[in-house]
Amino acid sequence: MTRRQYIELLQSETSGGKITDEVRLNYRLMGAFLDIGREMAITMYAEKKGGAPAQLYQTTYPMFKNDTQEDDCNTIFAMPGPVVQIDQATSSISYIGGESGMDPYIRSSDRSSFANQMQHWLMSSIASKRPVSLYIPEFNYIVINKTPGNLPKRIMVTGIFAYPTDVPEYNPDIDNYPITNEIFSIAKDYIYRTSIAEMMTKIPDIISNGTDDMSIMQKQRGR
Numbered sequence: 682m683t684r685r686q687y688i689e690l691l692q693s694e695t696s697g698g699k700i701t702d703e704v705r706l707n708y709r710l711m712g713a714f715l716d717i718g719r720e721m722a723i724t725m726y727a728e729k730k731g732g733a734p735a736q737l738y739q740t741t742y743p744m745f746k747n748d749t750q751e752d753d754c755n756t757i758f759a760m761p762g763p764v765v766q767i768d769q770a771t772s773s774i775s776y777i778g779g780e781s782g783m784d785p786y787i788r789s790s791d792r793s794s795f796a797n798q799m800q801h802w803l804m805s806s807i808a809s810k811r812p813v814s815l816y817i818p819e820f821n822y823i824v825i826n827k828t829p830g831n832l833p834k835r836i837m838v839t840g841i842f843a844y845p846t847d848v849p850e851y852n853p854d855i856d857n858y859p860i861t862n863e864i865f866s867i868a869k870d871y872i873y874r875t876s877i878a879e880m881m882t883k884i885p886d887i888i889s890n891g892t893d894d895m896s897i898m899q900k901q902r903g904r
Contacts, residue, residue: 684845684853687865688712691872712846718868719860720765720843725871726864727767733841737859738775740782740839741848743823756825756833762847763821764840773841777814777823780837786814786825 682690688711727733743758765773771790778785812833813826825833845851845859860868 682858683855684712684715684858687858687860688715691715691869694869714872715868716844716846718872719864721871722864722867723765723773723841724767725867727773733767733773734861734864736857736861737841737864738773738839739842739845739848739851739859740776740837741842741850742780742835743838745834758823758825758836758838760816760821760823760838761842761849763818763843764816765843766818772816772818774816774838776837776839777816777825778837779833780835782837782839784811786812786836789813789815 685708688708691714692707692711723733723737741761743760745756745758767773776782776785777788815824816822817824823836823838825836841859842848846853851859
C-alpha cells in the first residue's frame with residue numbers, strides 16, 4: 682500500500698468511515714501523524730523483537746557538499762533526513778559503503794571508537810584499507826575517513842528513515858510505504874492512545890472554523 686492509502690485508512694477510521702472534503706484537507710497533517718506513529722512503533726517493535734523487518738529499510742545516496750568539508754582526511758555526507766534510533770546507542774542504519782552495495786565500510790558507533798579505529802587504521806600495513814564511517818545523529822551527517830586524495834564522493838546508505846518522504850529515491854504516490862501490517866497496527870494503537878488522537882478529531886472543526894472566518898473576512902472587504 683502507498684502512503685496515501687495508509688493515510689486514508691487512518692482518516693476513514695478517525696471519521697467513522699466517512700472521508701469528507703474536510704477530512705481530505707488535512708492529508709499533510711495526517712501524514713505527519715502516520716510518520717510519528719510509525720517511528721514510535723518501530724522502536725517498540727525492535728525493542729521487543731530485537732530487530733526490524735526488511736520492509737522498513739530504504740536506500741539512498743547522501744549528498745556530498747564541498748562547503749561542508751572540514752579537512753583532507755574526512756568526507757562529510759549530508760543525510761536526507763534522520764534515521765530511527767532503535768535505542769540511545771543504536772541507529773537503524775544497516776549499511777554504509779560503496780554505491781554498489783557490496784563494499785561496506787568499517788562502522789564506528791561513536792566519536793571515541795571512530796578515533797580509535799582511525800588510529801588502528803593509520804597504523805595498519807594492509808594495502809586495501811576500507812574507509813571508516815561514523816553517523817552523527819545530532820548533525821544528521823556521515824563522516825568517512827580515508828587516505829587523503831582518495832576520499833569517496835558518492836556512498837550508499839541503507840537504514841530506516843523517520844520520515845520516508847525525506848528519501849529522494851522514494852515516490853510516495855507509487856512506492857509501498859515502508860511499514861508492515863503488524864507495525865501499522867502498533868502505530869495506529871499508539872496514535873489513538875496519545876494526545877494525537879484528540880488533535881485528529883479536532884482538525885475538521887479547525888479547518889471548518891478557519892474557512893468560515895475567511896468567508897467573513899472576504900465579505901467584510903467586499904470580495
